[in-house]
Amino acid sequence: MGNNAKVDISNSRNNYCEESDDSDDSSWSNCSSEVQWTASEESSEEESSITVEGFLRSGELNSKTDEIKMYRCRDKKSSFTARKIYSSQSIMSSSSELHKRNFKSSPDAFNENNQLFTKQSELKRSLLKGQNRKLSRKKQISYISQHRCNQYPHFFSINNFLKAAIAIWILAQLRYFVFLRHLRNLDDDYYITNASHSKFQKYLKSKMPDLTEEEISEIMRRRQNAAMKALGSGTRPRIKRPSVETIPKDCVYSEWQTLSFPNCNLLHEYDLKVDLGMTKYGPKLPDLNAENHGFVNIPHNIGEYSHYVGSGLWRNVWKVKYQENDAKAVLKMMKMEHEVTPRNFDRHRRDAVVMERFTSHPNVVSMYGFCGNSVLTEFVGRGLDELIFQPTASDTEIYKRENNGVSSLFSRDNPKDRLILALEVLRGLEALHQIKSTETPIVHADIQAKQFLIDEIEGKVKINDFNRCRFLAHNITSKKSCPVKIPSAPGKQTFLIDSQNTAVRK
């Protein structure tokens, strides 16, 4: 029995305790009070048969077991006080007394030893009660009162309880705020701006049951457009209240003015700049075969070479080339930052209809293909603005060099040339204003020098870019054209065709 105990104790000593006689506090580290206690006892056991177990069983040393427990509790919190107690000289001296004695198993010796141990325990208790000079009494008392012999003493301490309460309170406050914010946002603005598309759709249906599915899908499409636009470059103000551009009474549009003639089977809504990494001087456009570009009735394989020419407000302009007959063409596609709205669609439809109408006319740019917001037109050299707003001699020389020494057919160097140029400019406009099929003219409404293109091969000046053009309606009775108002403010628009692509007369 005694041997077993001895082995256990020595093991614990070797593993966990550092013995040191140094009285300095800092030299004691990680040495638990339990091991300390047993260590001081173990050294005396070599010569005796008395074991720790024996002491504990005797029942006369209850105070000692209490002390051990107390040390355990205390030590979990901090080894600070324990260190102080053990480093005090009094304990060391009393344990050295134990060293010197021979323990025997006789009852007298037992009593004697008993007294010795009680003496030692009293010593320790007195130290605990604040006689240690380095700990103030107040501190020790509070310390002892805090640390009852629970398994997790500090977990249930008042401090921790307070901390937990505060944390819970803060969390509750946070939850409160979050919840309030949520409540606050549950209005229209929340659903319009922040909610997901599906949520917004449900909300729409619940709020406005009168809406047809088409209208809902239209709204959803706009919303998605707006979301996509936010990913792109910048934002622009949205259409809020679409209103209709009215025309006077008894005025109607001709049928051809309200139709569109798309001749490709796919909508071209990709951005070459983004999708293919094209820049003005960037990589060449890869082959766009039939499946990709979708134009029918024109030679496929748009791009062996092509490059970005420039952009208007609405569309990017690409110079492309057919592989088959080596002709140059211009591909205009709407910028990705713009929404696909009926207004845009109608704008580009008008552009295509005018060009389709005047394909045979030499002074109007002719069109090869059109669908959606994209159009493929003929490529005409340069703009009139380049000719007339670059009066320096070096510019004309540069032009001569670039064109194999052939000087331009048009110039504004002498009065005669100027008159011819003015005449050519007006011929395209005359064509727009005097359509033979109907009485009503087409208003270009965006005449500038850059809208006229100079075709050096044919010797013509061609009018271009009919995005802003208006078809004038005609009065049924008087057969005269009705004037039109072109709103500059956003949102006011004329829809000549509705979403089903059928003609609507307003």
Add this chain to the structure above:
Amino acid sequence: MCHSKLGNFRSPEEYSKSSLTEKVDIYSVGHVLYGILMGRNPVYKKPGYAKKKVSAGEKPVVLDEAIQGDEDKALVSVLNNVYDPNPDNRYSAAEIISKFEHFIDKSYNRRLRHK
């Protein structure tokens, strides 16, 4: 949706937001003819200046030194008409063309007509 500004090349009736006919193009093409004659656009110093001037009925100034021949004089006479604030007084495109062609017929004996 883009709020497109009207810019410097619009007609007075468009600046005053009244109803438009095809004569707005005639006014605007006047700027192109002016550019052909002068080599530059009409000068408006500030951004809102064009609207003020055009709405007040002022015509862009053609400098005398720019007028070099009879052709230029014909151009200037057309310009004066084209810059009329009243759209009904302006020539139509066909009328301007006939005027030019008449001038060419008269002075060059139809040599330029079929160029």
